[in-house]
Amino acid sequence: MAEDLPPAVRDKEAVSGQDGQQERRSNASPRRSSPDSPSRRPAGRPGKAAQGMGPADGRGGAFQRPIQHKPAFAAIDLGTNNCRLLIARPAGENFVVIDAFSRVVRLGEGLAQTNRLSQTAMDRALGALQVCADKLRRRNVHLARSVATEACRRAENGPEFIERVHAETGIRLDIISAKEEARLAVLGCHLLLEAGDGPAMIFDIGGGSTELVLVDSEGGQVPRIRDWQSVPWGVVSLTETCGHEPEDQVGRAARYEHMRSLVRGSLAPFAERIAGALEAHGSGPALRLLGTSGTVTTLASVHLDLPQYDRRAVDGLIVPATAMRAISSGLAAMTPEQRRAQPCIGRERSDLVVAGCAILETILDLWPANRLGVADRGIREGILRGLMSAEGAGERTRAALRRMKREAAQ
Numbered sequence: 001m002a003e004d005l006p007p008a009v010r011d012k013e014a015v016s017g018q019d020g021q022q023e024r025r026s027n028a029s030p031r032r033s034s035p036d037s038p039s040r041r042p043a044g045r046p047g048k049a050a051q052g053m054g055p056a057d058g059r060g061g062a063f064q065r066p067i068q069h070k071p072a073f074a075a076i077d078l079g080t081n082n083c084r085l086l087i088a089r090p091a092g093e094n095f096v097v098i099d100a101f102s103r104v105v106r107l108g109e110g111l112a113q114t115n116r117l118s119q120t121a122m123d124r125a126l127g128a129l130q131v132c133a134d135k136l137r138r139r140n141v142h143l144a145r146s147v148a149t150e151a152c153r154r155a156e157n158g159p160e161f162i163e164r165v166h167a168e169t170g171i172r173l174d175i176i177s178a179k180e181e182a183r184l185a186v187l188g189c190h191l192l193l194e195a196g197d198g199p200a201m202i203f204d205i206g207g208g209s210t211e212l213v214l215v216d217s218e219g220g221q222v223p224r225i226r227d228w229q230s231v232p233w234g235v236v237s238l239t240e241t242c243g244h245e246p247e248d249q250v251g252r253a254a255r256y257e258h259m260r261s262l263v264r265g266s267l268a269p270f271a272e273r274i275a276g277a278l279e280a281h282g283s284g285p286a287l288r289l290l291g292t293s294g295t296v297t298t299l300a301s302v303h304l305d306l307p308q309y310d311r312r313a314v315d316g317l318i319v320p321a322t323a324m325r326a327i328s329s330g331l332a333a334m335t336p337e338q339r340r341a342q343p344c345i346g347r348e349r350s351d352l353v354v355a356g357c358a359i360l361e362t363i364l365d366l367w368p369a370n371r372l373g374v375a376d377r378g379i380r381e382g383i384l385r386g387l388m389s390a391e392g393a394g395e396r397t398r399a400a401l402r403r404m405k406r407e408a409a410q
Contacts, residue, residue, distance in 0.1 A: 071142035075383035080108035080207025083128035108151035150208030178230030188382030205293035229270035259358035295356030301344035328357035
């Protein structure tokens with residue numbers, strides 16, 4: 001069932017921290033189109049206002065000049081691998097991003113073995129959150145919601161870490177459920193679903209888990225969630241569970257197949273559960289797929305042969321599933337050094353991308369769609385839409401009360 005928006009959560013007393021790098025900007029342009037080039041959504045992607053994004057969002061050029069009379073809203077997503085921030089101002093029914101930040105913190109490093117967040121990992125995450133706190137203060141953010149996901153859900157010391165974050169940065173992190181994580185991802189990226197009615201699948205390959213959501217979408221409205229599943233396999237958790245990467249190609253292939261087997265076993269009950277709903281609609285196993293994660297955006301960048309990551313070229317792209325499969329199997333067969341040499345992978349993603357490829361290929365095994373939509377947006381955008389919607393509803397209620405008081409006084 002479709003759900004109401006969560007109540008807004010205010011962050012308290014954000015204090016300054018050391019500046020970090022903003023999400024990488026790029027002037028790279030995608031290669032010219034060819035008969036084999038991936039396509040955009042039918043009739044093109046939404047205009048920038050319709051996407052809820054300005055012409056630049058921290059990775060695609062200079063930020064738009066903020067609209068001074070509009071309040072700023074912020075969303076922080078602390079995941080198993082990354083810490084991300086977006087700050088935006090409302091623009092009609094959408095928003096324009098005025099600041100952004102992203103840093104790989106690997107908060108879940110070692111979690112699969114110890115069930116605890118390590119001191120080193122927590123320190124890395126706190127450093128990134130100090131940067132976020134400073135940006136919240138300098139941007140005079142009106143309302144913010146900050147969430148933590150799978151790593152903090154699973155860790156024995158997750159609640160203690162949340163208290164430490166609040167004490168040292170002023171940011172109050174909310175450890176959200178897997179269901180809420182899935183709902184926010186849908187809210188943030190559903191505009192990029194290919195046109196069509198009936199069932200579609202939105203999935204988010206994270207650091208510690210993967211969320212899949214079966215939705216009904218009609219006419220660009222927020223889709224109705226029909227069913228969902230979260231499995232404890234993300235790029236970090238799956239990589240650590242399967243151990244170090246073998247040096248020989250035969251060993252790498254066996255490790256990759258083991259990864260796919262683990263994911264397949266976790267996803268099989270969900271596939272069986274929704275099979276009836278898909279058959280009843282006449283969809284069969286093939287349906288529209290939309291992926292939101294570093295895995296799908298990285299593979300899309302490799303497909304475009306970009307010299308460096310360019311969000312403008314990737315967000316909203318539609319890629320043939322066969323191409324994503326070929327890239328996945330090719331990356332899995334490479335040595336770590338060969339993957340590091342790939343422009344859009346580099347050192348930070350070279351060891352984790354194999355697990356992401358295994359998860360993606362397994363999803364395509366179970367739901368063999370012809371095309372895959374790519375979204376470089378998700379939880380943060382979903383949070384921002386929720387905050388702005390709730391604030392707008394509150395303002396309309398307050399205005400109605402003021403009007404009633406005036407009429408009663410006349």
